[in-house]
Amino acid sequence: MRTASLLLRCGDRCSTALARVAVVLSVLLLAACATLSPQQADRAYAIAGAARSDASTCDTSDACAQPSPLHQLADRALLDSTPQQPRHYTVILDRGTDALLARINLIRSAARSIDLQTYIYEDDDSGRLVLDELLAAARRGVRVRLLMDQLSAIQSVESLAALSGAHRNFHIKLYNPVLGRARVTYPQYAIAAACCWRQLNQRMHTKLLLIDDALAITGGRNYQDDYFDWDAQYNFRDRDLLVAGPVTGAMAEDFRRFWEDRRAVPPSRLVDVGRLLLARGVPPLAPSEFRLPERAEAMREDAADALLVFERLASRAREVGKVEYVSDGPGKHEADTPAEFALASQSLGELIASADREVLLQTPYLVLSRPAQALFERLHDRPDAPRVVVSTNSLAATDAFIAYALSYKYKRRYLRDFGFNIYEYKPFPEDAPIDLATTGAFLPEFVDAPLPPPPSTRPDRSSVLRSARYRRPLATEYGATRHLRRQSNEPVPLRRAGVRMGMHAKSLVIDRRIGVVGTHNFDPRGDNYNTESAVVVHDAAFARELAASIHRDISPANSWVIAPRDKPPVLWGLEYSIGKLSEWLPVFDLWPMRYATSYEFMPGPECPRPIPPDHPGFRACHRPVGDFPEVNLALKGLPTRLFTAFGAGLAPIL
Template identity: 30%
Template sequence: MTSIRLPNLLPRIFLLLAAVLLSGCTTMPATHVRPTVISPVAARTGVIAGFAAGIQETLDQGESAVHLIPDNLDALHWRIAMMQGAEQTLDLQYFLWEDDYSGYLLLHELLKAADRGVQVRLLLDDIFLDFSHRTVAAIQQHPNIEVRVYNPVVNRRSVTGTAFRFALNVIQLNRRMHNKLMIADGSLALVGSRNIGDSYFGFDPDYNFRDLDAVTVGPVLQDMMYSFDHYWNTRYAIDATDLYLTSRSRHLGAVRRVAMTRSGQHPDRAAAALPQTPRAWLTERARGFHPGQVTYIYDHPSDRHDRTVLQELPEFLSPIEQQLRIVTPYFLPNDFGMDLIQDKLARNVQVQVIVPSLGSINHTIVHSHYRSFRPRILEMGVDLYEYQHQPGYAGRHHADSGSVEADFISMHMKTLLGDSNRAYIGSLNLNHRSLYTDTENGLLILSDSLGQELELLLADMATPEESWQLALENGRVLWMTDEATLQNPPTRSPLQHIPYFWGALLPIRGFL
């Protein structure tokens, strides 16, 4: 039987609405004076550095190389390999880190890397940080680990305290760090749309995501390291020592024991373990890298008006002449998205959009606001597809891991592909939050070979085995596959109709 989760966006939205009614001002937590930290020069020796150097030897001057990661288990293994192979530094920047099996497994690997002498910097957004503040403060006790929390809600001991803090400074606290980035030894970086949690790596029995990351090597790493330093040194990144009362923190040893226990308590998830040494595992994947011109883009960490991703993405996509494919889990295009689509259609560019169906989306309330865009998008001539919650073998193969078979498959991928050679892979959704409020990041990739691989991946997602194709007939939306045509949106449970219909009545689109 399919289990139903209350959409975890709702508490956040209601807190923000309460804050609007109680506007005021406050200041960031007081911090100790700290020096500006700059990433060290990339390592020249070691497993990661040697692997990256071998790939760079095959590239032309100025080129970087990118490897796509559409498979959830593979995405977990890449992170483990980078943690186990690192010898000098690990920098991690994430919007969400869950305290589940995968979250503790990767925390365990981070602690082991720090024990080897690797200098670890962990930058986490506060709003969906599942670890307790006591646990975060305990991690900070390790001499080789520094933890900073972006734009924190200082009083999070209760929902009331959180709402009160939001009420004091809704404009500041509404802005979240949605970036996802991991850099090992300054030589190998991973970016994309996956956060840290079981749903992103295929181990959640409720639902797993169809998702996409990319690993890159080459000169683009310089901008990625600069970006991490930029966020790390902003006044919005608060040191865990300043933020949490260390006298009330757990002991590091207790966190170690929990991480070891939680990461080893599921024998049926043995597939999570890296099957080889990091060197051997990485070597087998060297051929999957595509050369090209790669640019890293990110929004300013403290200036809300500096929307670099929003500015550079349309320019990068402007030369497109034939086709634009858009894949996004939360599709509320507003002016930016509609203008982008209309511009391409006016130039006779075919536009295809893939979003989750009502049955596959993990935040039903977002879908309730998307439905008003659906007829307009179809009338414009867009090829619109909605991903099925029970896709065929290919979708299941990429999403589920090991012996886990989730009740349904959701879709979390965020990518754009133009003319099979211009790709964006990153954290950006086509919704109001991503476009105008939160910080985002990603790669702009100009590569024929990578574009061809991504083209095949997205074409498979648009087949009847994985997605519904939508059409407009006499003003009514139809959902079609080879086997069925529906006149109502496909759901995974009748209970979804409740937030689907009343959610659209709430004036919260600006918070979605």
Template identity: 25%
Template sequence: MCMGLAACSRLPAPVHEPVEAVEPNASTVSELARALAPLQQANAGQSGVALLPGGREALAARLGLIDAAQRSIDVQYYIWNDDVAGLLMFDALKRAADRGVTVRLLLDDNNTKGMDALLWEVDQHENIQVRLFNPFVHRHFRFWSYLTDFKRLNRRMHNKSLTVDNAASILGGRNIGDAYFELGQETLFVDLDVLAVGPVAKEVTDDFDKYWSSESSYPVWQVMSAPAEKVSITERANEVRRLEVGRAYHDSVSEQSLIDAIQSGSLVFHWARVHLVSDDPKKALGLAQPGKLVIDALPQLLGTPHERLMVVSPYLVPTSNGTQFFTQLADRGVEVRILTNSLAATDVAVVHSGYAKWRKALLKAGVTIFEMKPAYSVGQVGRPAFSGSSSASSLHAKTFAVDSSHLFVGSFNFDPRSARLNTEMGLVIESPEMVSQVWDNVQNALAQSSYQVTLDPAGNLIWLDHSNDPPIAYKSEPETNVFSRSAVWLMSKLPLDWLL
């Protein structure tokens, strides 16, 4: 029986239909590219980057970018939910395809359960192709696939990008779903994206091409069957537009087009040298060559910290090597600051166990650690780089700042999974202005949004809440119970770090 299941779980080779490339010329250069041309001419050789800190503005930017498309849209995400944000995005892509825009949608298959009919319908448009990365053979009983093909399915495409007309890209930590765009009443993710224009946008397109044509990329028709009932993207999108939050998003996007914002100067870009870092898609097969990974490129591009290092990572698993790295920096007098999720805020407790066991060693070495609270209000901290909500909150942004010169924003977590298992991507930005902006915004938000973790004179962990005067000190992880703390302690004793 097991042999039969294994045989049924094997994937055939992907069938990639050839797509004729559309090269820009004088008559086909898009309006978006023309709007950006004066800025690019004034900043030759550099790329422009604008931070997208708030969730609602991040979704509005995506919808606005899609609405501006005239030639091509390339979309690559780890998660795309069937909710308000997901449906608005699907509908925007469909409307772009109706205008004649070529749309390529590449989704990791790990989180598409229950969406086969929706994805099939999107793929039926003559100008849209949908592919799944590292797909499951068993569409309904995915557990069987994990049992028989765990080594392959454990590697996922964690990349997140949206590129229009080879001219503008949005990259960062956000997936497509309500929780990433400050929608709904459930846990909302505190995240960060950037809108990038100029030469780096073409680099993102070229990188997308590698994933699109990779051995792990499958057309939806090759891995799923036609659904029994047809799904109407337009009807479902109209339904969510009638909701209050749907109307609010429609109005915000309609207020000013992205092209108008660029031409009027209301959308401000920081111009700098910007480098794309992205894993070789063969990493998903365990076949990437040495030196072809994000973990290899980041130290070269970010450089060695001499004064300060800020690491913002929701899923932090430093391991002994990472702990040694941070310790050596602190020993040299480098100010090392880490912001990650508290146990109460994290959405993956087992990952927290991979961090908690190294916490004391990091603190003893002189590393400053802050842990995100499970809830805080935007009104308390103004408009920082990480905007929260009065709903439950969980950190999801991934950004590193080195000295006053280099900034990384992308999908890469400081953990073994990002380093060795999942594919990742992001931008390294050489901009003192942007480093200062992100550093200051994080620093200004820390008192309200996080606990500072310290050691008392006896070496015991203490959590300080600086939102109170004087600060409140907790002797155990705040807003948790003995059962959750015990579970984390038990998981920390297991040899799971390589999976986290």
């Protein structure tokens, strides 16, 4: 009766409110689904084409290409190669500043063509610098093609319209635009998730920079400051591979397939950019404004210094033989069963299955697909099972809190059923390949420290805001977190301030004989939704070099090791059985006791070097530091446990 009375009293007011909500939703839906007619799209495309300048800054046959010691690697590799014995040169790019330096230098060295394919392209300092170099290359006569995944492309519709009409040698496309738009708002996101879930999740995660079809850079890095050590709060520990030689022919063909695919659409044919062009014509391209212009200028000067480029990069080139490029290609998004066309996943799975002694795996998000779990379980069940070492993120280091929560849920399975040795990256690693001076960190007026830090011209880890805003939510790397509120897309709050690092490298070493650098996170998204790619190098010396890089990441200075907790004195078997049963439940996992926790190495006379967690003396040399070391548990401990309890259903889209 009370409820009925309230409804009667509400009367017309409730009806009016519901009607207003319905109107708002209808308007949003109509706005989101609005399209350009074919005639309008053609006219907008023509407007952009007619505005393109054909002015040239160079009249030589090589487009005034800058001599480069990196480009010379391609000349040597192609000269020394035969169909029976291909020769390649590789350079592992661990440092973010080196990765950016290599890109700028190679773009300037291009004489014929530049193809750039990426998942994220942010309009920040590094993105603007690379874009300036691409436009300069186009103006001197180089054909430039820029292909970006639509959900993470350049943010500004006006910038996309300006780039559409910038120069006759500069071409730009967006891959798989949702709702026919270049940019989508969060309400439009929600509509796309409701109407077009599969398309929304089919993303181009492939990353490639190809110069003159002769040498390339591929790997984990997107185009955003935090991939190049240029962010003042959070930077990725990432890895690219520069490769020169015949394999770039396969890369060129793969890029062509993406570029010519129906999902690759010029921005001028999309609703928001097209309408701007129809209404105002091509807007002028705004000059780049850098947050730290002196840093950008220093990078320009370094890229012009051939001796410096040789010393920092080309001198480290390694001559190798057989190299393969494995890519899913856009055909993966045509398939009714994408896993059958997931060539990258299949190739990596075959490599892992071929291991005799060791699998060294590095991934930022330890969320395994069911086929991957079955593969590792079979591997572990072999009488001669190889050791599996995994380098991944801790909760304190990750940029994808939900992904870590699911990884946390399955630690028992990873350790016992798959035999993993898991090392989780620290947010403030002591021996990481990062140049703190380039981050642009500054000393705020308030720092969470008992005493002011000593004066220094070099920023340190106490010189950034503890609660600063991290990058915009739609630029996050991990797919599923795009659909959540902004706070879910940020690194978790820590107990202390600092320039934080998070693992983003995706690499694999098999038996120190095969090394892989690619884009695949070894997760369900890579198997089922994203297009992925990888460079597979069949060379023992290269594999050892890559293994050494990963082992640096898992050293005690840079990572915690995950191992089982000490057994309680009573009822251990019962506690373990209940925890295992709770873990296997499809939705609820409420058992509070976790099987494993984090450990820190404690060096001493009896412990001169770290030992693996399955060694009998492990506990004598390590001390437990809790499930979430460095994390402000008051803010993130409970949500992490809630996601382990209720988040299992997110695994397929993660």
